[in-house]
Amino acid sequence: MKVATWNVNSIRTRLNHLVNWLQENPVDVLCLQETKVIDDSFPRESFTSLGYDAHISGQKSYNGVAILSRIPLSSVSAGFAPILGEAYADLDEQKRVISGVADGIRIVNLYVPNGSSVGSEKYLYKLRWLEALREYLRELGGNQEPHPRPHSLLVCGDFNIALEDIDIHDPTGREKMVMATDLERQALRSVLELGLSDGFRKFTAEGGQFSWWDYRQAAFRRNLGWRIDHIYLTPDLYERAIACTIDVAPRKLEQPSDHVPVILEL
Numbered sequence: 001m002k003v004a005t006w007n008v009n010s011i012r013t014r015l016n017h018l019v020n021w022l023q024e025n026p027v028d029v030l031c032l033q034e035t036k037v038i039d040d041s042f043p044r045e046s047f048t049s050l051g052y053d054a055h056i057s058g059q060k061s062y063n064g065v066a067i068l069s070r071i072p073l074s075s076v077s078a079g080f081a082p083i084l085g086e087a088y089a090d091l092d093e094q095k096r097v098i099s100g101v102a103d104g105i106r107i108v109n110l111y112v113p114n115g116s117s118v119g120s121e122k123y124l125y126k127l128r129w130l131e132a133l134r135e136y137l138r139e140l141g142g143n144q145e146p147h148p149r150p151h152s153l154l155v156c157g158d159f160n161i162a163l164e165d166i167d168i169h170d171p172t173g174r175e176k177m178v179m180a181t182d183l184e185r186q187a188l189r190s191v192l193e194l195g196l197s198d199g200f201r202k203f204t205a206e207g208g209q210f211s212w213w214d215y216r217q218a219a220f221r222r223n224l225g226w227r228i229d230h231i232y233l234t235p236d237l238y239e240r241a242i243a244c245t246i247d248v249a250p251r252k253l254e255q256p257s258d259h260v261p262v263i264l265e266l
Contacts, residue, residue: 001071001103001266002027005156005229006250007111007212007259011035011043011066014257017250019046025247026050027263028070029102031109033158035064042066057095065098065109065157073100073107080132083139088132096129099140101151105237106140110157115178123178126160130187137194141234155196156231158212158259161188163198166207167227179228196232199244199264211246212259220251231264240266 004027008014011032022030030052035042037058044054051070057078058064067073077083077099079092099108113129116122141153162180165171174180192198200209210225219225233241243265251260 001029001105002263003029003031003107003154003156003231003266004261004263005031005033005109005158005231006261007033007158007229007257009034009036009257009259011037011064012041013255015043015046017253017256019050021247021250021261022047022050022052022068025261025263026070029073029107030068030261031107031156032066032068033064033109033111033259035066036061037064055098055100057098059095063095063111065095065111067098067100067107067109069100069102071102073102075106076100080136083136084132088136091129091132097133097136104151106151106153108137108140108153108155108157110155110159112157112159112161114160115184118176118178118181127183127187130184130191134191134194137191137196141194152237153196153234154231154237154264155233156229156262156264158228159188159230160228161185162226162228163188163230167210169208169210169224169226179226192232195234197235197238199231199233199238199241200227200246200262202238202241203244209246211262213251215258229259229262231262233264237266242266 039056052068055067080088096111113126115126162168211229213220213225247261
């Protein structure tokens with residue numbers, strides 16, 4: 001099975017890029033972030049013609065997540081509230097979470113808030129959102145004894161966090177940079193302590209490998225990037241993983257997304 005994650009930064013703007021990529025890279029499951037379109041306007045037909053069902057949680061102009069799958073997807077759930085209850089419903093106003101089960105694997109697709117600037121209201125929202133994510137994955141994974149884990153977990157998406165210094169082209173002063181502060185990293189590590197490991201780092205230990213480049217300052221051409229798009233796996237899937245790569249080719253196209261796909265093979 002091949003699963004990919006890609007922040008497309010507007011599915012309507014990047015539709016041709018996405019369709020062409022899927023024709024050349026027919027992954028089994030593709031998790032999308034920042035679709036930026038309401039559900040009724042999602043271009044389903046472009047993907048059904050390629051054999052993909054589209055499972056969507058979108059909103060106008062902002063955010064939005066979707067899972068395209070050639071494998072039947074069951075138990076599809078959008079947002080935190082269906083799992084954690086109405087106390088988390090306010091976090092679901094922004095469409096950032098969707099998951100479903102494919103071949104016994106619970107695939108969780110996330111668009112983690114950016115945080116805007118350190119100490120801002122959006123930054124505090126991001127930290128609260130990550131706390132909710134930990135509880136959400138704990139419930140999904142059934143990771144607490146004596147409850148058995150009902151599904152293997154593959155958690156992917158745009159995390160808007162570079163977890164290690166080697167995930168940033170220049171980490172100098174990163175402690176004051178949103179997406180790299182200690183609090184953000186600690187929050188993500190707390191999530192990973194549930195038993196999740198980085199699929200990409202199983203195969204690639206060196207730095208200089210990025211999934212996002214700012215549109216400014218010729219960042220892509222100069223490889224001034226960040227690795228903020230991740231695929232995390234429970235131990236059973238980590239053992240089954242045979243490859244994980246970042247495909248930079250779509251970033252070379254005209255009007256590209258600022259992110260590129262990350263692909264994991266089991």
